[in-house]
Amino acid sequence: MSKGQDTKTAILDEALQIASQVGFEGLTIGQLAERTEMSKSGLFAHFRSKEQLQLQTLEHSRRWFIDTVIRPALSAPRGEARVRALFDAWLGWEDVLQGGCVYVTAAVEYDDRPGAMRDALAKHQQEWLESIATIVRTAVDEGDFRDDTDPDQFAFEFHALTLGFHQFVRLLDDDLAVRRARASIDRLVACYHS
Amino acid sequence: MSKGQDTKTAILDEALQIASQVGFEGLTIGQLAERTEMSKSGLFAHFRSKEQLQLQTLEHSRRWFIDTVIRPALSAPRGEARVRALFDAWLGWEDVLQGGCVYVTAAVEYDDRPGAMRDALAKHQQEWLESIATIVRTAVDEGDFRDDTDPDQFAFEFHALTLGFHQFVRLLDDDLAVRRARASIDRLVACYHS
DNA sequence: CAAGTAAACGAACGGTCGTGCTAATTTGAA
DNA sequence: TTCAAATTAGCACGACCGTTCGTTTACTTG
Numbered sequence: 001m002s003k004g005q006d007t008k009t010a011i012l013d014e015a016l017q018i019a020s021q022v023g024f025e026g027l028t029i030g031q032l033a034e035r036t037e038m039s040k041s042g043l044f045a046h047f048r049s050k051e052q053l054q055l056q057t058l059e060h061s062r063r064w065f066i067d068t069v070i071r072p073a074l075s076a077p078r079g080e081a082r083v084r085a086l087f088d089a090w091l092g093w094e095d096v097l098q099g100g101c102v103y104v105t106a107a108v109e110y111d112d113r114p115g116a117m118r119d120a121l122a123k124h125q126q127e128w129l130e131s132i133a134t135i136v137r138t139a140v141d142e143g144d145f146r147d148d149t150d151p152d153q154f155a156f157e158f159h160a161l162t163l164g165f166h167q168f169v170r171l172l173d174d175d176l177a178v179r180r181a182r183a184s185i186d187r188l189v190a191c192y193h194s
Numbered sequence: 195m196s197k198g199q200d201t202k203t204a205i206l207d208e209a210l211q212i213a214s215q216v217g218f219e220g221l222t223i224g225q226l227a228e229r230t231e232m233s234k235s236g237l238f239a240h241f242r243s244k245e246q247l248q249l250q251t252l253e254h255s256r257r258w259f260i261d262t263v264i265r266p267a268l269s270a271p272r273g274e275a276r277v278r279a280l281f282d283a284w285l286g287w288e289d290v291l292q293g294g295c296v297y298v299t300a301a302v303e304y305d306d307r308p309g310a311m312r313d314a315l316a317k318h319q320q321e322w323l324e325s326i327a328t329i330v331r332t333a334v335d336e337g338d339f340r341d342d343t344d345p346d347q348f349a350f351e352f353h354a355l356t357l358g359f360h361q362f363v364r365l366l367d368d369d370l371a372v373r374r375a376r377a378s379i380d381r382l383v384a385c386y387h388s
Numbered sequence: 389c390a391a392g393t394a395a396a397c398g399a400a401c402g403g404t405c406g407t408g409c410t411a412a413t414t415t416g417a418a
Numbered sequence: 419t420t421c422a423a424a425t426t427a428g429c430a431c432g433a434c435c436g437t438t439c440g441t442t443t444a445c446t447t448g
Contacts, residue, residue, distance in 0.1 A: 021306045042426040099306045108302040111364035112215045112293045122365050156374045160358025170305035171316050180350045236396035
């Protein structure tokens with residue numbers, strides 16, 4: 001890897017941390033330069049616009065997400081176990097970033113702001129729901145879930161629970177959050193169980 | 195009502211709309227002044243600091259929330275009906291503000307930012323969960339829900355569903371969102387039904 | 389009508405934002 | 419070891435931020 005790519009990766013790592021705390025709009029080039037001990041202009045040259053910095057930071061987080069959530073879950077045995085593994089992996093994902101899941105932050109920031117960020121975000125969101133639904137489908141195939149299970153509906157509720165957990169743990173920073181989330185997923189699974 | 199209070203209310207109405215779209219940090223005094231056709235300084239005099247503007251905007255939204263969500267729900271008959279009414283009222287609340295529920299936006303903005311806003315927000319959040327739990331408790335008393343229902347757990351899941359709906363409808367702006375949310379609350383209610 | 393208060397204004401401050409330039413430095417291959 | 423290319427730094431810009439100030443206009447009260 002060339003030196004350029006090397007520092008760029010370091011920049012994006014830091015940018016991801018900042019974005020998770022203050023959002024992608026709050027993410028500032030000056031501050032990022034300070035944290036990476038670079039000059040504003042030197043850092044800026046890597047991206048040539050703030051929007052590019054934001055987009056590439058988002059893309060950077062996608063790789064992280066796949067590595068820490070999707071892939072580990074897929075190594076669990078097919079069926080209900082994999083669904084639960086996915087949920088656990090997501091709970092762990094919250095700990096990777098200091099400020100919690102960047103997608104939650106980003107989604108709120110850009111839901112009313114048309115542009116490339118919003119488009120990218122919507123795509124990621126779709127893919128995430130699709131991933132959940134796919135894993136649920138295998139659970140149906142395995143006979144763990146009822147045949148009339150609607151995988152997309154399950155994905156929606158699954159996703160909603162992660163959002164609820166995120167907000168609960170972040171704002172009320174309660175240990176209860178984990179127990180609440182676990183109880184919820186238990187009930188969700190039980191409800192669709194064959 | 196004095197003229198001062200009068201314009202202040204008008205300012206807060208506008209501020210609430212802006213905050214729902216770009217957040218409380220994105221809410222800018224200059225822009226707010228422009229939208230209300232006032233001078234920056236004239237508007238600023240009403241609040242004397244940006245934090246005060248934010249706090250009072252938040253408080254303003256609390257009144258709106260009580261009027262459009264809590265109160266209407268409480269006029270529904272006790273029991274399951276009231277729980278459903280609460281959910282419907284919340285769905286309607288999303289339409290009151292151009293940018294969707296301000297609390298969702300605010301929660302994400304301030305979960306990592308200690309200060310008066312975060313404190314106020316956490317309090318509102320607690321009260322909201324408490325309101326849900328209380329209504330659930332009456333449903334248990336009425337015999338609609340099972341005796342072993344955990345009202346706080348129910349409140350958590352209820353709240354999570356509103357968050358899921360919010361994100362789904364805002365980012366994927368899908369008509370599906372309403373159907374998904376309705377189906378979810380149906381399943382939730384069915385699950386706790388006696 | 390006069391006096392006094394409340395409300396709104398315009399101009400300016402120091403700061404930070406994103407973004408151009410140009411110059412210096414570092415890197416890696418010939 | 420040389421040299422072009424890639425990378426970083428320095429400096430400046432216009433725009434907007436929250437905030438302060440002194441002043442002017444609009445109301446209320448005696």
